[in-house]
Amino acid sequence: MEIILSLIIAVLTGTGIYLTLRARTYPVVLGLTMLAYAVNLFLFAMGRLNINMAAILQEGVEHYSDPLPQALVLTAIVISFGMTAFVIVLSLKAKGELGNDHVDGKESGDKK
């Protein structure tokens, strides 16, 4: 399980970085989303991976899963959701104002 999860995080981070470095806004937004997914999984894994552990205090139970990373991930998901929505709207606005979806607002061949 550890290997699979770390591979998933690695692949998500790798694709995220690659896409963020592209020159068009759409891949950049996708890349940021991938990075957000990767970091959410990473935060989640920092509470240690375990199966069949209680999250709520009960009598007769000795081992619990760590609830804090779950709370952190929830917060992080909400924030990254909001930010992604904002950056999508912003890149649409940029496309409308600048006339193309290049991150610098001009095609690489343009002189101006």
Place this chain on the structure above:
Amino acid sequence: MTHMPILPVILPLIGGFILLFVKKYGINTQRTIALAITLALIVISFFGLCLAIEEKYVIYLLGNWEAPFGIVLVLDKLSILMVLMTSILAFGALWYSISEDIDTKGAHFHVLFQLQLFGINGAFLTGDLFNLFVFFEILLLASYSLLLHGQGEGRTKAGLHYVVINLVGSTLFLFAVGTLYGVLGTLNIADLANKISMLPSEDVGVVAAAGLLLLVVFGLKAAMFPLYLWLPSAYGRTSAPVAALFAIMTKVGIYAIIRVHGTLFGYGAGELAYYHIPWVLNIGLITLILATLGVMSAKELRTQIAYIVLASVAVILVSVGINSQNALSGTIYYMIHSTLIAGGFFLLADIIIKARGNGDLNSQMPIFQNGILIGSIFFVFAIAAAGLPPLSGFFGKIMILSASLDNAQSGSILVTVLLSSLLIVISLAKTGSTIFYDTTPNVQPTAYKLSKSSMAAVIFLFSTGPLLVIFANPITDFTQILANDLFEINGYVKAVIDIYMEIP
């Protein structure tokens, strides 16, 4: 339990919502309420400062959960001083935006402005790393919208770059926070410092990596080399009051370095004690060189001022990197000066650009109305910003430079800081003569009428310069005590989690 630490955080939040609801009563009601809230913030943070001087650390347990299990707010001299500075700067910026009608250029200016203050004040007062992340996001989201507020040439493009780079920064922040939690099992800053002092040697590498990752994130906020390229375009393109308010944003990054790295990797951290300091110092020096080149090569007035902000950030980074009590005391003094003067400078540049027609430094423009008044104020601002006597920038730099004499790298620090000051003086002299002397009689001046109220806002921010000089003695006494507290990490840890760290 006193509720003082929560007040500067909750007041702008509630204020922001109230402003949303009173929108239907017209812009004047919004303006009055916004000014009243900001004025109240100044008063509250001033009383908070008095409280911090009296009690050293005031801890506020949110929801009454004991630290380190719940989130704490920590009011100490440094955090409340930053809050006070923010409030004063915000008041000046708000005043200017109202008198120049900038707040009516788009929707919800006042609401966003208060939410921005909410984020900034929260980031200063929190004692928890994850909570710091949340407040960073709040201040960033408000700043994205403020940056884009109103229409402006190139504002969308600069905004897009700013948003994307800060989103990547947020991701890195979460990676660092996750790593620290995975190794140490806590996110309370005081508890982290305590756990790091007992760190087993096999975990040192991981924590060091997480610490440097955090330095990258804070460096991005502070516009540290090589992550400063967003700053000149963002500050140069946005509206003047927003640029003025943003002068505090880079200081949020510096504050985070002083607070988080200074506490986590202070003298108690064993192998990791002060391991971030060489990075801060050397990167600060490189940033200073590049910022100075930027000041010299800027073709537009506001871009030039943005590079001056960058240069002042670099000086602060260098003096944090000197890592002595005297240097830190100078840092705080210089930080107060540079934030408020830079804020005022952005407002003055806006007046000049409106009166002159544009801010292009390569073109001849006509003599404009009130040229002598604006020119004289530009002259004193330039003196203050470049760090010439008799104004406060000079004293700040003197304190930092005299503290650097004990440092192993004193040679390179002295040469870089002094040369950069000289080159900035020359550039500003050239800018001043282009704007006020190199004029053409052929072109008609713009019909801009200088309003007394706008000028008063500029002078309000500028007055901190002379005041810092007149009260230099009590203020430096205060910053000395502050710097002493910052180095005495055990006091902070004891106040928050009631544990004395065992220093090996």
